Amino acid sequence: MGKDHPSVKPMQRAALARATGCNLETIRYYETVGVMPDPPRDPNGYRSYGEDHVRRLRFVMRARDLGFSLEEIRGLLSLVDSHNQTCAEVKEIASAHLKDVQDKIVDLQRIERALSDTVAQCSGTEVPECPVLDALLD
Amino acid sequence: MGKDHPSVKPMQRAALARATGCNLETIRYYETVGVMPDPPRDPNGYRSYGEDHVRRLRFVMRARDLGFSLEEIRGLLSLVDSHNQTCAEVKEIASAHLKDVQDKIVDLQRIERALSDTVAQCSGTEVPECPVLDALLD
DNA sequence: CTTGAGCCTGTATCTGCTACAGACCTTAGG
DNA sequence: CCTAAGGTCTGTAGCAGATACAGGCTCAAG
Incomplete structure (x- = not known):
């Protein structure tokens, strides 16, 4: 039973928007400005999102709610992504x-x-x- | 002694900027968006400002300091300009x-x-x- | 006359989105 | 099978409220 399943079925952009409450177009905007990764695409070219993207987008939205700029969020995320962030830096x-x-x-x-x-x-x-x-x- | 003099010598854009502390380019911007009037021009095409413009620009800057939007300022100014504003409207x-x-x-x-x-x-x-x-x- | 400063205009840039047009793709109904 | 409705794709324009810069004029001093 080797399951390398993502444990959740992938979703498209509208589904991600619904799951997070984020505006549909804003998701694409966040991808272009680099606070969201370019998602994998289905054979038809449609964006395919998983749970990672939901968590990431929630992070971004929460940080925006707290008034962090996208620039600051990029900074926080690069610390998170590098996995060698320290409490002091954050x-x-x-x-x-x-x-x-x-x-x-x-x-x-x-x-x-x-x-x-x-x-x-x-x-x-x-x-x-x-x-x-x-x-x-x- | 018929004096129809403006009582103050006219000034150019940079002088108005200095007199008010407003950014040079912002003055032109305020003219295009209608919170400052199109000023008279010298024969060479240079803008020519008088005391009226200084007062008007100070009004706009003070209102901006208080966080009024340019839209709100346009509203206040049209009341002032129409001379039939009432305290209730303002x-x-x-x-x-x-x-x-x-x-x-x-x-x-x-x-x-x-x-x-x-x-x-x-x-x-x-x-x-x-x-x-x-x-x-x- | 030349040089540099000041002025002119139009246009680009910035932040953080939002929206729309026109072209695809997909799915359900007849 | 065909069509129509809807979703998705891309690029682009628009909002506020400035700010900045390029490329021409004009003007005053030397």
């Missing part, structure tokens, strides 16, 4: 990204305060004077 | 944008927690086990 990428996120939060909070302060002064009535415009003008 | 645009900002802050804070929790588990050492990758993989 931590460096993730920490740098964490700092970006934290900086962005601070920026947005500053914007949020400025905007809500300004909006709070609005009468909301049908008058042509407007503190929002006054704030944006001089 | 408040509507600003409030909608404020909500976007607040939503984005919540999203980023969720990401920030997930990332910092994960990074905190890193040994940061030369070992191949990495909780960041474990979190992104299954």
